[in-house]
Amino acid sequence: MANTDYTLMRGAQAAISANKVLKNTYMLLAATLAFSAVTAMLSMALQMPPMIYIGALIISMVLGIFVLPKTANSASGIGVIFGITGLLGFGLGAILNIYMALPNGPETIALAFGGTALIFLALSGYALTSKRDFSFMGGFIFAGMMVVTIAVIANIFLAMPALSLAISSAIILLMSGMILFDTSRIARGEEDNYIMATYSIYLSIFNIFISLLQILGIMGDD
Amino acid sequence: MPGFLLFATLTGDTAMELFLKIAMAAVLVLLLFRLWPAYKHWQESGRKAEKGDWLAALLPLGGVVLVVILLIVAARA
Numbered sequence: 423m424a425n426t427d428y429t430l431m432r433g434a435q436a437a438i439s440a441n442k443v444l445k446n447t448y449m450l451l452a453a454t455l456a457f458s459a460v461t462a463m464l465s466m467a468l469q470m471p472p473m474i475y476i477g478a479l480i481i482s483m484v485l486g487i488f489v490l491p492k493t494a495n496s497a498s499g500i501g502v503i504f505g506i507t508g509l510l511g512f513g514l515g516a517i518l519n520i521y522m523a524l525p526n527g528p529e530t531i532a533l534a535f536g537g538t539a540l541i542f543l544a545l546s547g548y549a550l551t552s553k554r555d556f557s558f559m560g561g562f563i564f565a566g567m568m569v570v571t572i573a574v575i576a577n578i579f580l581a582m583p584a585l586s587l588a589i590s591s592a593i594i595l596l597m598s599g600m601i602l603f604d605t606s607r608i609a610r611g612e613e614d615n616y617i618m619a620t621y622s623i624y625l626s627i628f629n630i631f632i633s634l635l636q637i638l639g640i641m642g643d644d
Numbered sequence: 645m646p647g648f649l650l651f652a653t654l655t656g657d658t659a660m661e662l663f664l665k666i667a668m669a670a671v672l673v674l675l676l677f678r679l680w681p682a683y684k685h686w687q688e689s690g691r692k693a694e695k696g697d698w699l700a701a702l703l704p705l706g707g708v709v710l711v712v713i714l715l716i717v718a719a720r721a
Contacts, residue, residue: 473664477664479668552700557686561690564683568680578672595709634712641716
């Protein structure tokens, strides 16, 4: 009887801990998305050139690869993730200005924004309510990300619109899978660092939005 | 990784832009070095799919494809 009680208590504590990480992740995600939106609006108001996007992307990737993992277990990790998301938002503003200048540009941005929100909310809701373990997708997702990264490196210099379209489509599918993967891991208590969890989900949302902009911009004849 | 493709297709090649492209490529190569251990870890010690797992994953991803198609139709309308 005592062993059963202990087992039940441990199970309940694990669930409470997982729920706490989930809550903190979504709160931090909301805050970082809002901060990104503010820096994007600032960038748009300042009419920053498109080059800023690449510069912001490079710095934020370096921070994400080298700095964030080292600071994710301390309070400074919060500052770093806000720095990364603020930079990405600032760079995004420069790209949004290009779209705003195109015919149907504002509609394209609105569709990409709405589509991203719908995809994220639907996938997160599905992962949380189905309570399924999507960790089996890990190998497939990371393999896909490596293939896409190599394609992206090639297309930096080739600049082929057809390849850009294929890469954007692949990114949307991979990042959607990543949302399922990350959300199920957090809900099952397999991810206990809400800063790294937020960073991963934020990048999935950001990548889906940018890829949708690319696809809708090309397919919408802009 | 995301959307620098927009940059590549929209701008010409000045010296600064070429430098940024090279820097971006270099950072992406670094990203590859981070992705490889993650891939190895999940491939070797990750959970293997059981019956019904892939269907449960492909159904919502199919929904995502449908949403993207609808968005493209809306953009062209």
